[in-house]
Amino acid sequence: MAEALLTLRDILVRYGPTTILEFSSLSVHAGENLAVIGPNGAGKSTLLRLMAQLQQPTQGKIYFHDREALPSNGLAIRRRMASVFQEPLLLNASVYDNAALGLRLRGLDRRSIEGRVQPWLERLGIEHLRRRRARSLSGGEAQRTSLARALALDPEMLFLDEPFSPLDPPTHEALLLDLQRILRETGITTVFVTHDRDEAFMFGDRTAVLIGGKLLQTGPTMEVFAHPENLEVAQFIGFDTKIPGVVESANEQSAQVRFNGGYAQVFGDFQAGEELFLCLRPEDIAVSLPGVEGPKSSAGNQLRGKALKVTPWGAHYRVAAACGENRLVALITKPAFLGRKIAEGDEIVAAFEASAVHVIKRN
Amino acid sequence: MELIWEGIKHAGLLLLSRDAEVLGITLFSLQVSSAATGLSLVVGIPLGMLLAMKRFPGHSLAVSIINTGMGLPPVVVGLFVTIFLWRSGPLGFMELLYTPTAMIIAQVIIAFPIVAGLTMAAFQSLNPNLPLQLLGIGASTPQLLWLLCKEARLPLLAAIMAGFGGVISEVGASMMVGGNIRGQTRVLTTATVLETGKGNFEIAIALGLILLVLTFAVNLLLTHIQQREQIRWPKPS
DSSP states (O other), X not given: OXXXXXXXXEEEEEETTEEEEEEEEEEEETTOEEEEEOOTTSSHHHHHHHHTTSSOOXXXXXXXXXXXXXXXXXXXXXXXXXXXXXXXXXXXXXXXXXXXXXXXXXXXXXXXXXXXXXXXXXXXXXXXXXXXBGGGSOHHHHHHHHHHHHHTTOOSEEEEESXXXXXXXXXXXXXXXXHHXXXXXXXXXXXXXXXXXXXXXXXXXXXXXEXXXXXXXXXXXHHHHHSOSSHHHXXXXXXXXXXXXXXXXXOSSEEEXXXXXXXXXXXXXXXXXXXXXXXXXXXXXXXXXXXXXXXXXXXXXXXXXXXXXXXXXXXXXXXXXXXXXXXXXXXXXXXXXXXXXXXXXOEEEEEEOGGGOEEEEOO | OHHHHHHHHHHHHHHHTTOHHHHHXXXXXXXXXXXXXXXXXXXXXXXXXXXXXXXXXTHHHHHHHHHHHTTOOHHHHHHHHHHHHSTTSTTGGGOOTTSHHHHHHHHHHHHHHHHHHHHHHHHHTSOTTHHHHHHHTTOOHHHHHHHHHHHTHHHHHHHHHHHHHHXXXXXXXXXXXXXXXXXXXXXXXXXXXXXXXXXXXHHHHHHHHHHHHHHHHHHHHHHHHHHHHHHXXXXXX
């Protein structure tokens, strides 16, 4: 385990009677990218402000390099960090002056500032804009300037608070790829806050899921996305279908689970009588019309139901269906949809592989 | 018409001849009003920043008082300053009535709410997340305040100009607390009142013209600075 660069302990943040944030522990390790994901209003930005020494918790302690962060050493710590927010928040000055601002605040001389800012303007593709006034920039250019301003500081920790969410998709994507490359090359310890699980998946070595002010799960990103520990996390990271069931019989590798409307086989070590939820991602459910051979007709686990709503979903179609009391969401490709012509109100058969099921135990 | 024309002609001659008394009055007016504006900046800018950036009990009351103060009639200020400085008044022992100091006190009371109110508006027009961002790239508190002032420089300049414009042109308070004593507390406005009353229109017009030129110069400077900023808008690429 790498060294913990920043550790938060027994944190409580309250505004009046409202609790914004409450958790026992969170660490950021040297060199890692930690993604913090959660819905709007979950307390993500507050958490980031605590880490960046921009806000004091109501209760709790924060340690940077194993030394407690206090208001008295706040400036010294802040000068080893840098933040980029959702808005670029540039001053009414040129791109260069904005990018150089943090270094000027640290009292560096002109030449060393030039030497540190210039490479970042080039690397972020905004060198040609260096004399432009900040307010004449496009959203993407402004956010690149804000990134240059942070990266020129060569910070020990970089905090990014949904830095790209207001941008249009092509700009967003280009910046995301550039930033990913830069972070990989520099190895800066980064905390990236986002409500977009794809961004978290792309960036995070580890992911922390923050919902309703509580840290519901923290772990390696792959692990969190594959094995959410509870229903709220499962829902947020894309397991839209959650079917309650009971284990009928079990052996060491697999179990037979009965749910309202059918049986399913799942893999894992379970005990007969255990109550659990079968969680499925939309892309892991195949939907077809009864009697028609679907591509996944070999799937062992099937349930019948009725299509409630069919919505175009990017390159896919999203089918929401009712199977008895269970609600189910499936994503099918456009060719498959056009071949099968599922309409709202149709009887359907939904099938899934046992290996695609993620089980959450009910307690 | 004859009266006005003759008046302007004489006023022009008076100005060209650099009449010692007119020149003295002009310089004295500038001294008093500059000192008053300077002091009201010292009080008004921090107060305006505080009101714009911090919430505290009594905040909206304070804002209301400042807003009322921005339209305070100079004669009312003159009245209360006179009462305080009157020989039997609370500050009578200081013997300040009918001195330039008394005039500066009255003008500060007129100007500082204007400066504070416009400063507050200037800082409220900044993005409320800007302080967090500046701290987030390592600004200390003094650096933060300086950067915010720099960012709000144009509306702040307007606040300074409005404060100066308010006091250079007021007559009621200067008359009451200064007493319009020749060679001691006579300023452009009080002198204009006096000369008009005596029927010396050419001198009154000359004084009035100087006042107009001063106000115009102040506005010209402000407009010039604003225009200079405007020119930096991007050319279409």
